[in-house]
Amino acid sequence: xxxxxxxxxxxxxxxxxxxxxxxxxxxxxxxxxxxxxxxxxxxxxxxxxxxxxxxxxxxxxxxxxxxxxxxxxxxxxxxxxxxx
Amino acid sequence: xxxxxxxxxxxxxxxxxxxxxxxxxxxxxxxxxxxxxxxxxxxxxxxxxxxxxxxxxxxxxxxxxxxxxxxxxxxxxxxxxxxxxxxxxxxxxxxxxxxxxxxxxxxxxxxxxxxxxxxxxxxxxxxxxxxxxxxxxxxxxxxxxxxxxxxxxxxxxxxxxxxxxxxxxxxxxxxxxxxxxxxxxxxxxxxxxxxxxxxxxxxxxxxxxxxxxxxxxxxxxxxxxxxxxxxxxxxxxxxxxxxxxxxxxxxxxxxxxxxxxxxxxxxxxxxxxxxxxxxxxxxxxxxxxxxxxxxxxxxxxxxxxxxxxxxxxxxxxxxxxxxxxxxxxxxxxxxxxxxxxxxxxxxxxxxxxxxxxxxxxxxxxxxxxxxxxxx
Numbered sequence: 001x002x003x004x005x006x007x008x009x010x011x012x013x014x015x016x017x018x019x020x021x022x023x024x025x026x027x028x029x030x031x032x033x034x035x036x037x038x039x040x041x042x043x044x045x046x047x048x049x050x051x052x053x054x055x056x057x058x059x060x061x062x063x064x065x066x067x068x069x070x071x072x073x074x075x076x077x078x079x080x081x082x083x084x
Numbered sequence: 085x086x087x088x089x090x091x092x093x094x095x096x097x098x099x100x101x102x103x104x105x106x107x108x109x110x111x112x113x114x115x116x117x118x119x120x121x122x123x124x125x126x127x128x129x130x131x132x133x134x135x136x137x138x139x140x141x142x143x144x145x146x147x148x149x150x151x152x153x154x155x156x157x158x159x160x161x162x163x164x165x166x167x168x169x170x171x172x173x174x175x176x177x178x179x180x181x182x183x184x185x186x187x188x189x190x191x192x193x194x195x196x197x198x199x200x201x202x203x204x205x206x207x208x209x210x211x212x213x214x215x216x217x218x219x220x221x222x223x224x225x226x227x228x229x230x231x232x233x234x235x236x237x238x239x240x241x242x243x244x245x246x247x248x249x250x251x252x253x254x255x256x257x258x259x260x261x262x263x264x265x266x267x268x269x270x271x272x273x274x275x276x277x278x279x280x281x282x283x284x285x286x287x288x289x290x291x292x293x294x295x296x297x298x299x300x301x302x303x304x305x306x307x308x309x310x311x312x313x314x315x316x317x318x319x320x321x322x323x324x325x326x327x328x329x330x331x332x333x334x335x336x337x338x339x340x341x342x343x344x345x346x347x348x349x350x351x352x353x354x355x356x357x358x359x360x361x362x363x364x365x366x367x368x369x370x371x372x373x374x375x376x377x378x379x380x381x382x383x384x385x386x387x388x389x390x391x392x393x394x395x396x397x398x399x400x401x402x403x404x405x406x407x408x409x410x411x412x413x414x415x416x417x418x419x420x421x422x423x424x425x426x427x428x429x430x431x432x433x434x435x436x437x438x439x440x441x442x443x444x445x446x447x448x449x450x451x452x453x454x455x456x457x458x459x
Contacts, residue, residue, distance in 0.1 A: 010310045010323050011132075015147075030125075041311060042117075042312035
């Protein structure tokens with residue numbers, strides 16, 4: 001399944017992000033960022049479905065939460081950065 | 085059965101959910117942020133739930149500003165060493181604990197002390213105002229004296245600090261979970277508190293609440309589960325101040341403790357403890373030879389009181405109560421400043437302190453025992 005991964009600066013930031021999205025009715029899940037896209041070593045991200053990305057980014061912006069980077073996971077398992 | 089009257093040190097009786105949460109965490113949870121597997125994620129979820137619960141309860145806008153500590157002393161050390169440089173001038177109340185004054189002494193600070201007689205909140209406020217001069221780099225004040233239960237006028241002191249642009253550190257060791265402690269009202273640089281007293285968490289837990297944008301200085305450096313390729317500590321909270329594996333069972337218990345106090349009717353724990361304090365004051369004062377230190381206005385004293393017995397060493401009284409299965413604390417209570425202010429530094433006092441779980445029958449047992457001890 002294709003999904004987006006919103007990379008956050010810390011686990012707690014990712015958890016805040018997940019909580020804000022959950023309150024807005026958007027299903028999201030905190031997970032460790034794959035090593036391949038994690039240049040600084042060990043970070044966390046929040047996974048949202050393809051159809052929810054636009055709404056999620058809007059809600060996060062309203063809550064003052066800015067993602068560090070956003071990636072899309074393609075069906076072949078590769079990650080590609082989405083330029084915001 | 086023990087009559088436990090030493091909650092100013094640690095609350096012994098905890099809500100049953102606290103014990104269950106500690107055991108469950110030990111059985112099911114690993115290190116938060118250190119893996120994507122279920123035990124690590126469960127630990128991460130619990131840790132965040134506790135941060136969020138603390139942020140909500142203490143009116144902190146951002147759960148990232150909730151830092152876990154080992155105890156209030158640890159939190160105070162982090163706060164003090166974030167704000168104050170060696171040799172600077174700091175203004176404190178005359179009721180501080182060694183957890184405040186020893187770090188300041190170790191830093192070689194010039195310590196100015198705002199003193200007042202016991203339970204004179206207007207006098208101490210005036211002293212703070214008088215001593216809050218230009219060279220003061222930081223003000224540190226306890227919310228409630230751990231020896232006498234004196235409730236200090238911290239809202240007004242915080243307001244003075246804010247007006248003069250001086251960072252304010254609040255020691256909420258005796259007030260967290262009992263009195264309102266609201267970061268958004270007090271605008272503190274830091275608020276420090278134990279998890280194991282009025283929040284009913286296990287020992288080995290504490291919380292440091294950080295003001296928005298507050299600079300922090302690390303006490304410990306190490307792994308944080310974030311930015312692992314870098315050798316410097318992260319510059320963001322809470323990771324910056326939380327090196328090493330968390331006390332997850334403790335935090336799980338603390339979460340249930342915070343839920344417990346947050347679930348009580350506002351002010352009810354304070355009301356209950358003040359009623360027990362009044363009962364103890366009345367019962368002990370009626371015994372000849374006992375001097376009880378109590379406030380004239382009930383709002384000036386929380387659920388902690390001290391007393392002295394004529395011609396008896398306070399430690400001897402404490403030991404005799406201990407023999408009768410009544411747990412109190414005698415001596416200087418790690419707070420020589422408070423005893424100096426009250427004029428009890430030479431003899432010390434016997435301290436009685438209450439929690440939500442004490443009853444009127446506990447106070448009656450104490451008074452009866454003291455009548456037997458001091459005939």
